Amino acid sequence: MDDLGAQLRQTRTEAGVTLASMAARTSYSVSHLSNVEAGRRAATPDIVLAYARLLGEGEMRRRQMFGLAAGVVAPVVTGELIRAGFSAALRGRTAEEDWRERVDQYGRDYMAVGAVALQSRLTNDLVVLQQHLDTPVMWSHAARALVTYGKTTPNPAEAIRWYDLARVAADRSDDLAVRVWVRGRAAIALAYEGAALTTARRYAEQGVALSDRPSLGRVQALMAQAHVAAGRGDQASAVALDTDSRRVFDLVASPDGEVSDTAVPPWRMETFRSMLYARLGMPGPGTEAQEEADRTRPADLPRFATHIELHRGLTMVKSGDRAGGVAYAQRAMDALPVERRSQSLTLMLREVEQAAARQRA
Template sequence: MPIGDLVRNLRKARGWSQGRLVSEINKAFGTGLTREYVSRWECSKVTPGACHLRHLSAVLDVPLATLEGEVGQRTFLSDVAATAIAPVVASDLLSAGFAARLRGGPTAEHWEATLATYGTDYMSMGAADIQRRVAGELVVVQQQLDDPRLWSVAARLMTLYAKTFPGSDGSRAVSWYGTAARAADRSGDERTRVWVRGRAAIALGYEGASLGVADILADQAMAISDKPSLGLVNAVMGKAHTAAVRGDRATAVRLADHGRRLFDCVGSHEQTSDYAVPWWRMNVFLSLLLARVGDEKKAVEAQEQARRELPASLPRFATHLEMHRGLMLARSGDRAGGAAYAEAALDRLPPAKHSLTLRMLMEEVRT
């Protein structure tokens, strides 16, 4: 994506005019930027220099690497070579990839079964284990991308892989979400295009990271299709969380109500997959959202609803709910008590089951 288009999209995602963007930059950094200069950026007549890129990164709440092109300019294959091979032994991965190409590779049906397995495993395994395993799968599936159905598989695998990096890291998580969205577009499958963007939006919104990117991906998902789907539920709830983190309570509540109506149409019966949104998981989304906007009564109701149906095999999500209570305590004024409550909940969960999202949530409670 050209830098001008990216700046425009990020600005509009926040509901800002060009004048508002100029005002925010000048207020934060004491510069003499003009609206005409921003207009020239957005029309791609001028490319922002390094200093202005840092200013844009700060006021638009987007990683600097995103503005420097890591999302828009890498290809799928170079992304795999640059980051997927790193966690595991490169020679083994390359061997597996070429062997798959020579054999013709697994069938689309096999890949769908593999995705279902990863969707379940993600809910209980640690990020490092999932990262290593999915990296290997990505190197294999990249050998089969002459089949459009495999672009859909690759897009969903990349979305899962992106979640093993913290959104606050910026470059890796956001780069992979962007690559997954482009891969989904190559598949031509509307549901995949919406789901990949929606899943990225809820991941970033829930983490409270890269909010500008979360908004753009959510808006793209909603523009692709307004047909009720799990991807659209994720997109709407992701955008609700970005509003909550920014302190826009009215927008957060309005979007959450929309998300609940969509959920009523398409909520999942599957209980233990990252590709599903059952009733308990919808309430986990709502629990944190309501804690963030300060509606303690409804937040507690959502927590109780989630606990009633949360499978015992998923203790990590019970920890999420306890940490939401810690956040509520901190927001009510008892910062030390809230942090202690959340830390105790995290300590009760075996370290092997910790996720990056939980660590980021702990940081939110502390601050």
């Protein structure tokens, strides 16, 4: 048996986590993880990092998992640092140009790649990137990368820690647009999921206060405020903020064909609005937003199609069809491959179930 695989298995069993549970939480199959633990497959950095992230609770186990992860990831990071430096120099490129393209690519990959696979790659790049934080532009690239990293983490509390780092990095960039965007993106990420609404509100208020210039950051901050108002049951404020957000969006909307986490094309704006009106129990504007999102969304984004289906399930529940709405949402989730799912989808499904339970009570 491979020593590293055996250590992963020992740590998992000592933590009381079954192989099936580990597979569900990491998006790897049971058979794949079983082969890794048995030494029949290599324990790649992404798998070791996933084990470290999920099993590293308690001081002793945290130290143990950190040692395992460092032993596997450090050589990868060192090699990447050397390769990236030489490759950029040979192409006559600056670190700023190289990292701009790399972070832009992560924004595009976020829309299609599973969170676990994306996070393992981004982990290595963030370790490399922190060696280059010697100009304001590099801090701006780091800020955007940290937001993306936060969105790949498994729970809102962990995401907030990364969003807070992203805000500090953005402030060091001295780039007002990046400072607004980081706060707006973090705010809508939390508010759309219905998670940590107090923090989402704080991020959004900061973004709105920094600048009244039309921007995608401001669009997302205003939309986050709308979702926060919906969470409080304040329908009038939510609708008014949606109107304000759409007014700014009309000035700065991303092109239809742009697919990136940094972009807000029409289909994505309608996805934000679809969830807003599902929460408000307003099927008229909600249905319009759902249909527009389905009509304009690129066909190769099944995860975001599932978002809309879960919104439809919530709309059904809010309209009184509790069992039908929950079943509809569950079928939509089941139809999406496990590796394509996200924390946002998990939280939305839970919201559908909780809305049904509240109506039952």
